[in-house]
Amino acid sequence: MLFNSYDYLLWFLPATLLVFFALGARPRLAQASLTLASLVFYGWWDLRYLPLILGSIAVNFAIARALQRRASRPLLATGIALNLGLLGIFKYADFFLANVARLTGSSPQLLQLVLPLGISFFTFTQIAYLVDVHRRRAQEPAFGNYALFVTFFPHLLAGPILHHSEMMPQFALRSNKRPQTANLTSGLFLLAIGLVKKVLIADTFAPIADAGFGAAATLSAPAAWIAVLAYTMQIYFDFSGYTDMALGAARMFNIRMPINFDSPYRSTDIREFWHRWHITLSRFLREYLYIPLGGNRHGEARTAANLLATFLLGGLWHGAAWTFVVWGALHGLALVVVRLWSRRGMPLPRPLAWALTFVFVAVAWVFFRAASFGDAMTMLRALAGANGAASTSVAAWLGGIAGSLSAAEGFPRALALAPAVAGLLVVFMRENSNAMVESFRPTLRNGVLVALALPACVLQLARVTPFLYFNF
């Protein structure tokens, strides 16, 4: 089930809230209802994968219990290996087999397994828990609590990646089983912001990006830049909107999850970008990969190597393809460069630093979005103007895709890009959703905005998409 779906918004979330708070006087039951609802949320996509997540939770809980009794490096290593093995089978096996085949010239039988939703997130969450138990920083004696920590539906599919220490105390609080108006109102407000970002803004950029990446070989440089910028905005609004919906829903259950985005496109260097983009992933990579590798404690060369290794693996975490590895490598290299540059004591002027960072991030997204390494190179050539004079101009290209721009039906075509323009203003000028929810007050203005935004977004969840080839 997705947050931006009728099922979630119209019955799942309201029903889960009602049942949870109705059982508030019996905290264990309330908690059990939330776990059960989270499993329904997960199983809605495909029931066959429920045993997978339940098995993963059971095995990790058992290993954690054993680690609580006696710290054991081999046992920890076994636990981590089991988690990575599960991830490897479902996410990376075919990538590995295909690459081996390419090297050896063989033709292997690919597994072609469907990637279980959220597997990267619940695997990392549990690895972090095992490590923390081994370090004596966490312990959880109750299976029900642990199961809820892993399955809690707001974070299950797309994060944030949670720390046991920041969640379990909240789950344990009896007062959190009763409705708290401040959290209900601010949670609803944040949920509405997230929906607007995802449904009204991100999905407006999507057809521009899709059309551009689909026709990169013919695009002029300005058209290619528009396509890449559209994707840059799409991925931000998509992911941060989804995260806002997650944080908003969790807040309605009186649970505060860590923020995951903090206006990343305002960053003036890549280091700052990674403090603002997918913050909980950065935190995980730093604490459980970069620092154990030695961090910055063994000289410049080793630090650079650690940064590169961390970001190569971080890239691979995003997807089983070389394009993601290259994307991670680019960011790792950029971090090394920034690190070396900052030691020179010659900071760039802020506007220049911002522009360099933004352009780098946008160009690196080409590897993240392209279907293959070859497609990425095609887009990079288009960005550089290598498609020459015969390429499609911006006007011709935008004219050609005008029909697929997702302007709400019934509005003038000229307004098709209005949400995109609004999105740009939000990214660079407005306070972000974190700040907005912190200063939230249940005023008439906010009430009108939310009451308008919720139906407006729900009405955009399903579009009547025509058969494109309708000559007949």
Add this chain to the structure above:
Amino acid sequence: MNDTAPSPLPAPAPAARRWFAAVLAAAVATLIAIGAFNAWVDPFQQYRIAGRHPPRYYASLHRFVVPGIVRNATYDTLLTGSSIVENTRNSTIGGICGGVGLNAAMPALTAYEQGLVLRAAFATHAPKRVIAVVDFTGFNGAPDARHPLAGPLPAYLYDGNPLNDAPYLLSWSVLVKSWRIVTGDTSERFRSDADAPWWWADGKRFARTEVVRGLDPRDLNRQFPQAPLDLEQMKQSFDRNILPVLAAHPGTEFDIVWPPYSIVVWGDYVQRGQLDVTLAFKRFVFEATRNLPNVRIVDLQPVAAITHDLDNYTDLYHFSPSVNEWLIRAACSDAHRVRSDNLDALDRQMRDQARAFDPAGLVAR
């Protein structure tokens, strides 16, 4: 950096409670009002055949309208097929086959969708006859394959379950259509002729010159590229999508019609080595249905008088309204039936015609 968000500013609880209740009530009331309006206008005829306002058969939204009309219209004979049978009037079907006819054609129809349409129809009807015109390509690929240009399938409209109709009732696109219907706004492309809801023939010429225009005799597939056919996939698709419907409704007569593509299509099959697979699939369908007394196979593909006269076509596949009428007449009579005693002869005939076809001569003429 402080990762965990602090508490929001406190607000007086009663006021905040009122705010929460009022906002939710306003949002829910808005959605209920819109849903009720869409249900009342019902632009895709999901709950009733249009009566208050003239019906709108949207030129590219067959997949949204067809499930409603097959469930809610009154008919004795149902015609299902791809764009090649769109130019068939309901009155033609009824006039030839008796009773009332309904054309439920969809462009680029696949067997999966054809199965859904048939199941939607049988959920509320027991039609006397179903004429199912089938395309080879519709069976290719996975059993639930769909044409890449067909857009997302509104599956919620096919199951007859009003409890999952939120994407229909709470959709801005549908709201705009409802509003246009109520206000008489005719700015979008649709037909209101309930007798010929999907008709497009008036805007086309049916002539040999149209068929050969842009045709490359060395690569006949280039104009309408078709993927290679996979016999096993086709068999699976037939077994999964069509056969269960035939078997589940013994009281309905089914005419499975192999449509009269132009001979150029068979030339293309020869060029691409697809002749054997198509003929093998036809044989498979015959064998799979030979023990079902309510099923008849009608093979119009070897009828050279039609398929070799390219003036009947506007391109390789699409034939004229008069051929559509002839097709219905054939389905509702005993003509061109495939039986065990003519199966081999029909196979041979088709094979000979296909191999004898000379693409270069076609264009040179």
